[in-house]
Amino acid sequence: MDGSVVSETFARTGAFLAGRLRDGIAGGDLAALEALAGEPVALDDGQCLVAPGQTVQCASILVDGFVLRTVQNEGRRLIVGVNVPGDFLDLPAMMLQRLDYAVVAAGPARITQIGHAPLIETMRRRPALARALWFSTLLDGAIHRRWIRNFETLDAAQRIAHIYAELHHRLALIGRTSQRALRTPFTQTDLADMCGVSPIHANRAVARLRELGLGEIRRGDLYTENWRAIEAYARFDPAYLYGEQGAAI
Amino acid sequence: MDGSVVSETFARTGAFLAGRLRDGIAGGDLAALEALAGEPVALDDGQCLVAPGQTVQCASILVDGFVLRTVQNEGRRLIVGVNVPGDFLDLPAMMLQRLDYAVVAAGPARITQIGHAPLIETMRRRPALARALWFSTLLDGAIHRRWIRNFETLDAAQRIAHIYAELHHRLALIGRTSQRALRTPFTQTDLADMCGVSPIHANRAVARLRELGLGEIRRGDLYTENWRAIEAYARFDPAYLYGEQGAAI
């Protein structure tokens, strides 16, 4: 089933692993997930959905907007991950009992929630769905590893470019890209917290991307004529997003 | 069942999630895993078990030694994770079809392997085992997130201290710590590749830990009288290792 078709058919969960569900998961599995998903709930900018250490009774899927995975360290907020629509936001909490990060909305967002108990029961009846959930957390892990590599090899401007390149591809997988712009609600302080640099330095990095002619970031929105150049500058290679395939088993 | 008892009972797989199997997994599940595990295989220092992009037919568990998860970038080797005995080394490959990192032995190591097909079949019959495997990959994710936080907030010396503090706790969970020393086969270049700094700077960071009186690293072995001081210096908090609990479902 094509990703965009899935997205249109299932309003709440259609973006879940969209583009990666061609094999391995049947339409019935996704319909079962959609049937469990609650009425979408709005989150305000900065609203904290789950605090670290908190136990939760349901799993949340992002429907619209962006969500950050944050941790605190000595009073500073750090960002350890970004979610786009279709992502499960707090699936580890279902298995690990608590979360090691906070889930915070970046800009207005909408989520849908599924109780742990019915989700587990449905996973038991639908092994393909269970595998899809595992797949999605493995994908989180692959993205984490790429971020680690980026910290080890890229400077601030390249890290910012990589973040936008990654989001561009992840949004493409769910059919939500526009050609010349990637709109996000991120402030430069958000970008700094993703890159582990000071807001002042994030500003200089944004300026460098502009000076290099790669793109212009204004209030979180990246405007560019040349995604290829941005990807080359950020050493971006989409293989780690496993965009071309479904689960193997 | 106590972790150390498990370790002694099952020679090959006993360290798998040892210390975290008190609940949620029965002895029979671990015995089933042990029954699938092949005769331990020796790996030489630097030997590559799985290359990135390679498809594999079996999952590997580390029995003895240390293993690195590495990626290449512009000719430089980066380390995105470290495994200790009991860890699955390449479980994502079973679901994702290929691996986004290489699995490389650090020093001599021993592994045991389990074919994907029998493992999947056993997971189907033993849901608790399937959950344990998922749990272990979620734990990988939590460790990845902590590494990301470390890159965002710690300097080179603190990162090295954090690596040793983390390994000390992970080894404690499988009953393999000694009080005053943590022996590893890591060179300073290995530490540099884990921290994203140059080997020369890693050397200075090691020297700083010595000058601060926190500990002495000689040929990968950390000798210290004061683990608490190292943990405080590295902002280490073991909560993210989920050492006190089993899977929730």
Added chain:
DNA sequence: CGAAAATTTGACGACTCTCAAGTCGAGTGG
């Protein structure tokens, strides 16, 4: 011993931090 690898040291430049100050932009109240 001799070769190879690992570790150590010094010098200089690049990246990034902090402190401080100033500019821009979107709302708000008059």
Added chain:
DNA sequence: CCACTCGACTTGAGAGTCGTCAAATTTTCG
């Protein structure tokens, strides 16, 4: 409409962390 305000963004200066080049020293191992 304008002045005001607040947050976001921008700029400059000096200091700390880290990279690179080069070279020396120590350790390991055949």
